Amino acid sequence: MFRVRFHGRGGQGIKTAGRILGTAFFLEGFEVQDAPRYGAERRGAPIFSYVRAATAPVRERGVIHRPNLVVVTDETLVQLPAAHVDEGIGARTVLLINSRHTAEEWRRRFSFSCRLVVFNGGQFSSEGDQVPAGTVCAGAAARLLGVISRSSLAGAIAEELAGHGAEAVAATEEAALAAFDALAGDSGLVSPQAPAAGGREAGSDWVDLAAEPVPEAAPTITAAGTSRLVQTGLWRTRRPVLDRSLCSRCHICLALCPEGGIGLDEEGFPVIDYRHCKGCLICAAQCPRHAIDTIPESSVEEEQSVGEEP
Numbered sequence: 490m491f492r493v494r495f496h497g498r499g500g501q502g503i504k505t506a507g508r509i510l511g512t513a514f515f516l517e518g519f520e521v522q523d524a525p526r527y528g529a530e531r532r533g534a535p536i537f538s539y540v541r542a543a544t545a546p547v548r549e550r551g552v553i554h555r556p557n558l559v560v561v562t563d564e565t566l567v568q569l570p571a572a573h574v575d576e577g578i579g580a581r582t583v584l585l586i587n588s589r590h591t592a593e594e595w596r597r598r599f600s601f602s603c604r605l606v607v608f609n610g611g612q613f614s615s616e617g618d619q620v621p622a623g624t625v626c627a628g629a630a631a632r633l634l635g636v637i638s639r640s641s642l643a644g645a646i647a648e649e650l651a652g653h654g655a656e657a658v659a660a661t662e663e664a665a666l667a668a669f670d671a672l673a674g675d676s677g678l679v680s681p682q683a684p685a686a687g688g689r690e691a692g693s694d695w696v697d698l699a700a701e702p703v704p705e706a707a708p709t710i711t712a713a714g715t716s717r718l719v720q721t722g723l724w725r726t727r728r729p730v731l732d733r734s735l736c737s738r739c740h741i742c743l744a745l746c747p748e749g750g751i752g753l754d755e756e757g758f759p760v761i762d763y764r765h766c767k768g769c770l771i772c773a774a775q776c777p778r779h780a781i782d783t784i785p786e787s788s789v790e791e792e793q794s795v796g797e798e799p
């Protein structure tokens with residue numbers, strides 16, 4: 490059985506990535522199960538998607554705890570404990586990271602015990618096409634599995650994105666197939682595992698947690714003034730950037746920012762607090778002078794990725 494776990498952020502097409510990979514497996518004659526798992530419903534939140542495929546009926550259910558392929562569409566999730574990227578990873582697991590950094594750099598930063606493949610998905614789609622990272626990674630993942638053909642991948646994209654129009658299908662196909670071609674050297678790197686006995690994966694049993702009153706279980710939730718301690722800047726996939734030459738200092742953006750994340754400098758221009766700006770982009774949408782542009786977080790230098798100042 491193939492067990493694939495996608496990790497990404499809201500807005501990156503993680504659910505679609507799982508569906509594309511699942512349909513591509515299906516077109517190859519596999520029995521398939523795919524399901525997304527959501528956390529908080531917001532742009533930038535960690536999202537999971539699971540795909541199981543086998544030549545016999547798939548009887549396992551639920552979260553994939555022991556994947557043989559883990560796909561990370563957003564490199565910032567690797568070091569985020571809440572994303573659980575490393576859960577159940579063993580020596581035979583393949584970890585695919587969409588990153589501008591090299592595999593050597595990742596190995597230096599983390600002592601991975603698994604097989605590591607790093608590719609830069611951003612190079613396969615132009616900014617104008619807006620192809621979500623998840624669907625590009627689905628193309629790369631299909632190649633690593635070694636049992637999905639180019640035509641099945643293209644067929645799956647056409648089927649899953651049919652409702653989005655011919656242009657979206659063409660742009661996604663181009664990017665996902667380019668990723669598929671680029672990883673030709675790693676084709677078949679992922680080996681299937683035996684299905685779990687009794688159709689139940691080890692570790693997937695329900696766990697009953699003892700309930701405690703909130704003040705004892707989570708004292709920081711009920712304490713006053715703790716929102717400044719939560720760095721919601723980690724949630725962003727795009728960041729707002731002010732063009733002072735267009736700004737009229739009307740301060741509408743300050744009033745509408747739901748995080749209170751915009752202050753003022755000595756001249757009365759807005760200053761965005763990137764530690765707490767969660768990337769909702771309300772400020773950019775509401776600015777009457779179009780003085781706030783948005784750029785992908787991935788285009789920002791690493792030391793500024795959460796940073797206090799642009």
Ligand code: SF4
Nearest residue numbers: 736737739740742776
């Ligand atoms: S809403 Fe636009 S013009 Fe007004 S202060 Fe903010 S950035 Fe400047």
Ligand code: SF4
Nearest residue numbers: 746766767769770772
């Ligand atoms: S994107 Fe703009 S409105 Fe949204 S949190 Fe950031 S600064 Fe505030």
